[in-house]
Amino acid sequence: MPQRGNRRELLAEAAIEVLAQEGGRGLTHRAVDREAVVPEGTAKNYYPTRSALLIAVARHLAEQHTTALRQLVSQAPAGLTSADITKLYASMLRRSAGNARSQYLALFELHLEAVRNPEVRTALAEITRANADAAVELNAAVGHRMTRRGAGLLDAGMLGVALSVLTLPEDVADELGLSDADGVAQALLAVGSTDGEPVVGVLRDCAS
Incomplete structure (x- = not known):
């Protein structure tokens, strides 16, 4: 607190x-x-009002998240590698079910609220843009071009996997490979980098 x-x-x-x-x-x-x-x-x-409370939470999460990402990008070491980026995104997935569990659960509740509340939607957009900016900059740092569309796919995939891991029975998540944070991060980064190329081939390359 x-x-x-x-x-x-x-x-x-x-x-x-x-x-x-x-x-x-x-x-x-x-x-x-x-x-x-x-x-x-x-x-x-x-x-x-309850709406004011929800908007405050959304803005608070957005401010925390964007500040952390800007700091992450600005402090990225000169020798950053693709493997380092994969580890970073795998760590994010682990945190969603670990010490950041409350924040992710609140975030999902806010996404539902955003369907009806434009101000909550605006705050969530700040988080998504920050995620996209960070993905583009981090990949550029290791010589990989990622478009904003690709970064958006990566962000949506990360959010979806986090939701599945938090809500599905553990045996189902294990069966589908969703609990393999390293493998999932590698696959999502590859899909984001292709920016719309056939996904099946990308996932096959990740598995090989």
Whole structure:
């Protein structure tokens, strides 16, 4: 949890946990107050409506995510290799079911909310653009050209795999190879790099 002096950030982090534990229907001002351990009425004072609360969470996640990605790209070592990028994306997949589980579950709830809430949709767009920018820049650093369309395919694939791993029975994820973070990352990066070339051939190359 953030420092208690920053109430807006504290409440946004608490709302993430509520979304992860209770889903969208469980996101209430009282639930956020309880999670943040603040007096009842605090969340409503800062975010008067449920929509305002959801938008705050979306913007908070977007800010965190884009800041982390910009830092990642700016600090990429000079000797970066394709293998390093694959390890990075595999690590992201592992985090989605590990120490970033709450953030990913909240993100999926926000994607559902975005169908009806344009402001949430705008915040999610910031995350997607940041992911695409990072993918293009990281691949360029190792001499690979990835278009924004390819980066979009990569991002959608990462999001879809994370969702499947979090929601499918473990034996099904294992059966389909979705729990193999390294293999999945390699396949998704290859598909993104082809930018629309036949996927079957790309996946065959990854498996060989």
